[in-house]
């Protein structure tokens with residue numbers, strides 16, 4: 175059984191963190207999002223995974239050396255300077271996928287405990303061309319929304335309907351089962367949106383079905399959602415504490431601390447905080463509701479709250495990083511700098527003066 179993972183998007187909503195890494199490699203409780211997906215695929219007896227990537231993503235994913243969980247990993251690359259969208263990469267991978275059996279397609283940027291085995295079973299039973307995993311949400315307006323018949327056939331599929339106009343609260347969870355005849359619907363070497371071009375066509379032909387997924391599901395397209403999935407998983411899993419703490423420091427659960435991370439005296443970490451690997455935290459530091467990527471240094475008496483700090487960042491003494499701030503990789507915040515809520519800073523920028531209003535600071 176094979177799965178195609180769509181991972182060649184540009185993750186514009188997660189800038190500046192996505193300037194230097196694809197969404198599929200964002201750490202979620204200290205494990206790349208893609209590793210969570212590989213683990214889940216392995217458990218459901220999937221044997222081969224095709225990564226639908228662009229050139230840069232392929233380099234980054236290969237370099238990360240994610241444990242493969244007994245999967246055979248292959249790569250199908252979009253043509254240079256021509257992103258194929260969400261549908262084009264499926265056609266591009268036709269030879270690697272083959273026509274032998276139904277297969278899975280997953281958006282690489284969602285965290286979803288979907289029962290792939292059940293999804294494929296239901297897909298085969300109905301003889302659909304495509305079966306979409308659907309999830310119930312309160313506000314479906316920024317997703318593809320499906321109206322289901324009693325037999326789980328999709329009667330309507332509307333991409334991002336205006337508020338109050340949505341046909342139901344069931345949204346596209348970004349996990350699909352396809353039969354090989356799907357290849358006939360996608361033109362070769364073209365940018366195609368599965369959601370806008372292929373699904374409406376399948377609805378007309380009565381070949382699109384839904385499978386309602388009721389377990390954990392989270393799209394990590396936006397920074398708030400990225401923090402939220404970390405929070406949810408922290409409260410579900412108990413990470414082994416491998417860090418070194420000094421006198422009087424406190425870890426307030428739930429929190430996860432990566433390998434070789436060192437925490438100084440009287441610092442308080444957590445709750446709802448993930449510190450990556452090889453991080454150095456000075457004395458009297460306060461960090462809560464935040465995620466900090468590998469290799470970052472946080473100097474004495476700094477305060478970080480509800481923020482995402484990239485890798486290899488340096489946060490100076492007494493610096494204040496409040497709610498909604500996002501610091502790209504290799505950013506340097508000088509001593510005593512205070513940021514306003516919602517400031518985002520592009521990779522490798524050095525900030526030596528306080529910032530009073532929310533804005534994006536780039537080169």
Ligand code: GTP
Pocket residue numbers: 180181182183184185186187188197226227228252256257258259260263280281282283284395
């Ligand atoms: P935003 O720019 O923030 O909307 O992110 P995105 O384009 O990366 O995500 P979107 O939700 O539009 O895409 C859903 C999934 O399809 C993600 O896992 C993307 O990585 C993937 N994807 C989107 N566009 C392409 C593409 O052109 N080629 C490939 N191979 N994958 C894509």
